[in-house]
Amino acid sequence: MNIFRAGKLAVAVTALLALAGGFAGVSAATASQPPTAVTGETYVIGTDTTFAPFEYRENGELTGIDMDLIRDIAANQGFKVEIKSLGFDAALQALQSNQVDGVIAGMSITDERKLIFDFSDPYFDSGVQMAVAEDNAKITGYSDLAGETVVAKRGSEGETFANSIKDEYDFTVKALADSATMYDDVKAGNSVAVFDDYPVLAYGINQNNGLKSVTEKEQGSSYGFAVNKGQNPELLAAFNTGLAELKDSGEYQAILDEYLEQPAPAAASGFFGLLSDSLPALMKGLGLTLLATGLSILIALVLGVLFGFFKVSESRVLRGLASVYVSIFRGTPLLVQAFFFYFGLPQLTGQSIDVLTAGVLTLSLNAGAYMTEIVRGGIQSVDPGQTEAGRSLGLGYVTTMRRVVLPQAVKIMTPSFINQFVMTLKDTSLLAVIGFAELTYQGQQIYAANFRTGETLLIVAALYFIVINLLTMLSNKLDKRFNK
Amino acid sequence: MSTSANSTASVGSKISVSGLRKSFGSNEVLKGLDVEITEGEVVCVIGPSGSGKSTFLRCLNKLDELSAGTVIVDGFNLGDKTVDLNEVRQHIGMVFQHFNLFPHMTVLQNIMLAPVELKKQSTADARATALKLLDRVGLADKATARPAQLSGGQKQRVAIARSLAVNPDIMLFDEATSALDPEMVGEVLQVIRDLAAEGMTMVVVTHEMGFAREVADRVIFMADGLIVEEGTPAELFGNPQQPRTQDFLSKVL
Numbered sequence A: 001m002n003i004f005r006a007g008k009l010a011v012a013v014t015a016l017l018a019l020a021g022g023f024a025g026v027s028a029a030t031a032s033q034p035p036t037a038v039t040g041e042t043y044v045i046g047t048d049t050t051f052a053p054f055e056y057r058e059n060g061e062l063t064g065i066d067m068d069l070i071r072d073i074a075a076n077q078g079f080k081v082e083i084k085s086l087g088f089d090a091a092l093q094a095l096q097s098n099q100v101d102g103v104i105a106g107m108s109i110t111d112e113r114k115l116i117f118d119f120s121d122p123y124f125d126s127g128v129q130m131a132v133a134e135d136n137a138k139i140t141g142y143s144d145l146a147g148e149t150v151v152a153k154r155g156s157e158g159e160t161f162a163n164s165i166k167d168e169y170d171f172t173v174k175a176l177a178d179s180a181t182m183y184d185d186v187k188a189g190n191s192v193a194v195f196d197d198y199p200v201l202a203y204g205i206n207q208n209n210g211l212k213s214v215t216e217k218e219q220g221s222s223y224g225f226a227v228n229k230g231q232n233p234e235l236l237a238a239f240n241t242g243l244a245e246l247k248d249s250g251e252y253q254a255i256l257d258e259y260l261e262q263p264a265p266a267a268a269s270g271f272f273g274l275l276s277d278s279l280p281a282l283m284k285g286l287g288l289t290l291l292a293t294g295l296s297i298l299i300a301l302v303l304g305v306l307f308g309f310f311k312v313s314e315s316r317v318l319r320g321l322a323s324v325y326v327s328i329f330r331g332t333p334l335l336v337q338a339f340f341f342y343f344g345l346p347q348l349t350g351q352s353i354d355v356l357t358a359g360v361l362t363l364s365l366n367a368g369a370y371m372t373e374i375v376r377g378g379i380q381s382v383d384p385g386q387t388e389a390g391r392s393l394g395l396g397y398v399t400t401m402r403r404v405v406l407p408q409a410v411k412i413m414t415p416s417f418i419n420q421f422v423m424t425l426k427d428t429s430l431l432a433v434i435g436f437a438e439l440t441y442q443g444q445q446i447y448a449a450n451f452r453t454g455e456t457l458l459i460v461a462a463l464y465f466i467v468i469n470l471l472t473m474l475s476n477k478l479d480k481r482f483n484k
Numbered sequence B: 001m002s003t004s005a006n007s008t009a010s011v012g013s014k015i016s017v018s019g020l021r022k023s024f025g026s027n028e029v030l031k032g033l034d035v036e037i038t039e040g041e042v043v044c045v046i047g048p049s050g051s052g053k054s055t056f057l058r059c060l061n062k063l064d065e066l067s068a069g070t071v072i073v074d075g076f077n078l079g080d081k082t083v084d085l086n087e088v089r090q091h092i093g094m095v096f097q098h099f100n101l102f103p104h105m106t107v108l109q110n111i112m113l114a115p116v117e118l119k120k121q122s123t124a125d126a127r128a129t130a131l132k133l134l135d136r137v138g139l140a141d142k143a144t145a146r147p148a149q150l151s152g153g154q155k156q157r158v159a160i161a162r163s164l165a166v167n168p169d170i171m172l173f174d175e176a177t178s179a180l181d182p183e184m185v186g187e188v189l190q191v192i193r194d195l196a197a198e199g200m201t202m203v204v205v206t207h208e209m210g211f212a213r214e215v216a217d218r219v220i221f222m223a224d225g226l227i228v229e230e231g232t233p234a235e236l237f238g239n240p241q242q243p244r245t246q247d248f249l250s251k252v253l
């Protein structure tokens, strides 16, 4: 896709269409509209990764209200769309830098956003609604919440609303990170009710998530389709026209009903259905998990050997350098390191960083610190008499290390290396928080859409278990083979 | 062989030590030693535990840094920063109380390592030399064994063969028999005795007074980081002059 295509091309295309009247006639015949500025154009549309029911994946395909709407509007208006599932923040950034032409991502129209984007007419009225467990007959309104705990999504409208009425009705608000977790919390009885966006809640109930809504939705924000300020006005106009036509034809209501009203076909499939549905995505995640682990361990090994030698060297500067490195990365949580490299570093350097690079950087620097200690410990656990024997024969430091100390140290270090390898593999799951699409992340995406948290996590855990044990067995075999 | 060959020390002097001091932190362990050892001489060093015998030996090949004084070995001044220590150490073999054999190598590999790594010999020549040395210490049949499969006495004989493989002209022994069961002491002492008979210059730290009396040309008695008394075995054992020496000998003899 071309970054500069947007405005300039619209003009060019209009001119071209005027010239090639015959071609325009043909393409107009397929749409219900006479040719317009967007006819035949292809627009790149950014969206979130998972925000059911607006966008989520089903059998690997992007689907949801937003997806159906934008595709139907495009067909109605005679243009084509190329959907990019980027994640919410990334999609907005891509829009600002003209890497995408528009964004549809269940985005509320707010005054701040209006300063940088142009919004379409609202295509959906959201609002907060309260739900309780299906079998809960006691709580039917806000007044039954006295003395109870409710959950809401951190930083969401639901949280704002719940907090605004908690004193009046005397309940406590607990904030959690995502919808699936909140619903599980209510089902487990840890909290009695959840305040969530009406469409998300309705979709979840639709998917038999074990909850029921008990209040009317509170009036909330409206969702809009956005283009960059001043860019692609013809696309925005086409969206508005198309939306109006879909509303008139009843197609719009049919889309909403499909996701919010009609109950899902009875609990899709059993455990094995879920397994076969989710396995392709999970295997892709597993591939990324192994890739990140492999790269990180290799780099960590290099770092560990380098700084490990620094640690046992006679130079105070080198020893100090290694100690600082180790204490920084062992003295801070991996999660904080991941956030720093993915979000913090780009802000400091102005250089954006892709998630795999940030993830591998985090894991390798972190594992490198532990490797450094393993290497140092290994070298120091070799009897100093060995070095003395080597040196007294006239062998140099390097030769003594290489031929005498290291072969013995490696043997001592190998079990710790294998252990670190397994730790790093497991640590990759923490990268889910920065949106690295590894195994855990894939699992989260799946249960965010189907609410089958327990079963999905069981499959994810089983995959980790199998892979880790296979790799451990293999490593131990190699260890026995080469370090007898 | 060496360009920095002996010019200062007297002819025939192999080791020349003067004013040698050594401290570990604030703890002065050697308090000024002066020793001359000539070619082919066998010097035994005796003394109570902690008197600095090992430290003295380790200063002779600079396994320990010198704090003060000069040590000249085979014409190399160890205090001179430009001296290639690795080369000096090829002139001066060292045998340790705890053998320090390389456990991940066979006996043959232990002995061949230095000659091959130092490019003194081809692998084939080094192997031939190693087998000859093993034969000389009576272990020709152990070439392919690992150190762990050997008795203490056998280990120490391999360690001696390993030191000899770089063809040194001085040998240092630091309590080479102290870690051995009594029945194995004899076989190791026999190897050292043979070396003495061949004219090897040797400094032997030992608790075996009988052995010192038998092979030493000179015996040095150390206490508290100083040389208290030295002389021929007959003088030192037969007629010690210093009360410290008399006291020590009365306890060990």
Ligand SMILES: Nc1ncnc2c1ncn2[C@@H]1O[C@H](COP(=O)(O)OP(=O)(O)OP(=O)(O)O)[C@@H](O)[C@H]1O
Residues within 6 Å of the ligand: B024, B027, B029, B047, B048, B049, B050, B051, B052, B053, B054, B055, B056
């Ligand atoms: N690396 C070291 N760091 C600090 N102190 C040391 C070190 N090596 C030796 N010493 C100290 O130096 C003194 C002399 O030690 P040395 O090993 O030379 O004695 P020794 O005569 O060989 O004794 P032994 O008969 O027990 O072997 C001792 O007090 C010892 O604690």
Ligand SMILES: [Mg+2]
Residues within 6 Å of the ligand: B053, B054, B055, B174, B175
């Ligand atoms: Mg000692």
